[in-house]
Amino acid sequence: MIASSVTTPRTRSGLNRSARIIGFAVGAIVVYVVLLWLALQVVDGFAPERALPVAIQQTINALSIGAIYALIALGYTMVYGIIELINFAHGDVFMIGAFLAVVLTGGIFGQTGGVKDVPFLALLLLVALLFVMPLTGGLNVFIERVFYRPFRHASRLAPLITAVGVSFILQNLALLVAGSGDRAAPQIFPLDWQIPFGGAEISVLSIFIFALALVLMLLLQTFVNRTRLGRAMRATAQDQQAASLMGVDLNQTIALTFLLGGALAGAAGVVWGLRFGFVRQDLGFNAGLKAFTSAVLGGIGNISGAVLGGFIIGFIENFASSLGFSRWSEFLVFMVLTLVLIFRPTGILGQQLGDRA
Amino acid sequence: MSATNGASGEAMLVIDGVHTYYGQIHALRGISLTVAQGEIVTLIGANGAGKTTTLKTVSGMLHPRAGRVRFEGDDISKLPAHKLVERGIGHAPEGRRIFPRLTVLENLQMGAFSRRDVKDLGPDLDRVFTLFPRLLERTAQLGGTLSGGEQQMLAIGRALMSQPRVLLLDEPSLGLSPILVQQVFETIKDINRQGTTVLLVEQNALQALSIAHRGYVLQTGEVVLTGSAESLRQNETVRKAYLGED
Ligand SMILES: Nc1ncnc2c1ncn2[C@@H]1O[C@H](COP(=O)(O)OP(=O)(O)OP(=O)(O)O)[C@@H](O)[C@H]1O
Numbered sequence: 001m002i003a004s005s006v007t008t009p010r011t012r013s014g015l016n017r018s019a020r021i022i023g024f025a026v027g028a029i030v031v032y033v034v035l036l037w038l039a040l041q042v043v044d045g046f047a048p049e050r051a052l053p054v055a056i057q058q059t060i061n062a063l064s065i066g067a068i069y070a071l072i073a074l075g076y077t078m079v080y081g082i083i084e085l086i087n088f089a090h091g092d093v094f095m096i097g098a099f100l101a102v103v104l105t106g107g108i109f110g111q112t113g114g115v116k117d118v119p120f121l122a123l124l125l126l127v128a129l130l131f132v133m134p135l136t137g138g139l140n141v142f143i144e145r146v147f148y149r150p151f152r153h154a155s156r157l158a159p160l161i162t163a164v165g166v167s168f169i170l171q172n173l174a175l176l177v178a179g180s181g182d183r184a185a186p187q188i189f190p191l192d193w194q195i196p197f198g199g200a201e202i203s204v205l206s207i208f209i210f211a212l213a214l215v216l217m218l219l220l221q222t223f224v225n226r227t228r229l230g231r232a233m234r235a236t237a238q239d240q241q242a243a244s245l246m247g248v249d250l251n252q253t254i255a256l257t258f259l260l261g262g263a264l265a266g267a268a269g270v271v272w273g274l275r276f277g278f279v280r281q282d283l284g285f286n287a288g289l290k291a292f293t294s295a296v297l298g299g300i301g302n303i304s305g306a307v308l309g310g311f312i313i314g315f316i317e318n319f320a321s322s323l324g325f326s327r328w329s330e331f332l333v334f335m336v337l338t339l340v341l342i343f344r345p346t347g348i349l350g351q352q353l354g355d356r357a
Numbered sequence: 358m359s360a361t362n363g364a365s366g367e368a369m370l371v372i373d374g375v376h377t378y379y380g381q382i383h384a385l386r387g388i389s390l391t392v393a394q395g396e397i398v399t400l401i402g403a404n405g406a407g408k409t410t411t412l413k414t415v416s417g418m419l420h421p422r423a424g425r426v427r428f429e430g431d432d433i434s435k436l437p438a439h440k441l442v443e444r445g446i447g448h449a450p451e452g453r454r455i456f457p458r459l460t461v462l463e464n465l466q467m468g469a470f471s472r473r474d475v476k477d478l479g480p481d482l483d484r485v486f487t488l489f490p491r492l493l494e495r496t497a498q499l500g501g502t503l504s505g506g507e508q509q510m511l512a513i514g515r516a517l518m519s520q521p522r523v524l525l526l527d528e529p530s531l532g533l534s535p536i537l538v539q540q541v542f543e544t545i546k547d548i549n550r551q552g553t554t555v556l557l558v559e560q561n562a563l564q565a566l567s568i569a570h571r572g573y574v575l576q577t578g579e580v581v582l583t584g585s586a587e588s589l590r591q592n593e594t595v596r597k598a599y600l601g602e603d
């Protein structure tokens with residue numbers, strides 16, 4: 001049969017591509033460790049052998065915060081990719097996710113701190129993700145259905161303004177239910193689980209967050225690249241009318257995109273509480289802005305770009321805070337964004353809407 | 358569902374007094390035409406006559422403001438495009454509309470999107486690759502990097518992947534070299550011989566009339582002339598206006 005010969009070359013090029021990406025990621029991490037190692041010596045006067053473990057410890061923290069930004073950024077970028085809307089309410093969906101996790105682990109399960117019983121902790125985390133992700137995904141689908149779909153054929157500006165309005169609604173909803181100020185989030189993942197490492201300590205929580213995000217991103221990538229619906233999503237992002245001529249239901253595909261983005265933001269919300277120990281109604285504004293910046297930095301509409309951008313922002317923030325310049329981290333983030341956009345207006349990887357992830 | 362005719366015994370595709378608008382622009386002014394099972398019917402006419410609009414109105418990309426489109430006996434005027442593919446209407450639209458950053462293979466798989474129950478697309482892919490061997494050498498190439506002619510082959514192949522009962526082709530020979538034009542028309546004849554009804558829009562009126570059974574001449578949104586392909590080829594007006602003779 002002719003067609004049976006068709007799949008082989010694609011699989012091979014796919015493998016090459018994964019190898020290149022892993023190579024790039026490992027290289028980038030090593031470069032960052034070395035940079036931070038040098039900077040710690042130059043700026044903070046660390047001895048070389050003392051600076052290395054600290055640099056490695058901080059790099060792992062950077063990967064975990066970058067992973068959170070990347071998870072949120074994916075929702076901005078996928079929605080932009082498919083309907084060219086900046087979903088300003090996306091950060092607030094993440095915030096709702098963080099609140100829902102608190103409601104579940106603190107309110108329903110009555111947890112207040114670290115759970116040292118590993119199977120029970122694993123169960124709690126799994127239940128939290130399975131509870132929050134469908135809810136934030138569903139919330140995002142609801143937002144699209146009610147607030148954005150009616151404006152789909154209107155001017156570009158109308159849904160954008162609606163999105164800002166939805167953002168306010170969600171924030172005020174949280175304010176109404178939870179009140180203003182910080183609410184404690186139960187840090188059920190024990191913070192004192194640290195791996196001693198040459199005088200520094202590596203946070204197991206950071207490793208967990210990074211690993212979880214990685215798994216979710218690989219699942220997303222597999223879905224987008226390898227499944228019938230994922231292919232339809234990419235096709236829709238490239239040419240909506242042509243996709244509908246193939247039998248793709250645009251409404252369903254757009255809803256699916258919001259579902260996936262909302263679910264990933266929900267997962268980010270769950271781990272946010274674990275790492276930072278508080279939730280607040282304006283959480284979505286701050287983290288959302290960083291995640292949005294990540295998406296723009298990587299090339300909005302581009303799935304790989306959102307992940308790359310998230311980690312870059314994580315690294316920049318971590319670099320500043322490791323050296324004791326936390327207050328400058330925002331400034332640095334936006335300076336890098338400005339520079340990148342001056343020289344590459346479409347972001348690092350470009351606005352390749354509907355590309356393979 | 359009966360494969361040939363609707364309950365009333367009418368033709369497979371019936372366009373009945375259709376008026377289609379783009380906002381205020383009245384593009385189709387009461388067009389009526391029929392396509393019977395197994396036919397190749399061609400629409401010819403000058404630029405802006407409404408040929409593309411007619412095909413879009415059939416495939417559900419546009420909806421008529423008045424009049425009806427019936428397919429196999431059912432009124433489909435109000436159905437969205439994605440439902441019509443499932444019913445058996447394949448449309449290779451004007452301008453090819455290949456997914457530029459899907460591979461050739463993925464474009465073809467998208468063509469079969471509506472056939473969710475089918476697990477093995479092998480036989481369908483084989484058919485397309487037999488018609489267009491060029492595509493087989495390029496399965497892993499991105500659609501947007503194909504040459505114009507290759508994109509045209511892909512557009513036709515992609516439309517075939519849905520196993521349409523009627524295939525709407527909008528200027529399939531546009532931008533092709535003379536040899537390829539010949540080949541595309543041969544292919545359309547093959548596709549038709551294999552059982553697919555074809556509604557063909559062409560600038561290349563002479564070629565279109567040479568493979569079609571019947572034709573309609575459109576002018577500013579109306580049918581001004583119709584008949585067998587042979588009679589249209591002999592027609593004085595058609596020869597002057599569309600076949601470039603004087
Ligand atoms: N998107 C649109 N918005 C407004 N008017 C349109 C649009 N598309 C087509 N028209 C108008 O509708 C009329 C019919 O256009 P149509 O594309 O059907 O012509 P056509 O016969 O396919 O011409 P061609 O041979 O140039 O492809 C034209 O007057 C055209 O200007």
Ligand SMILES: [Mg+2]
Nearest residue numbers: 408409410451
């Ligand atoms: Mg046209």
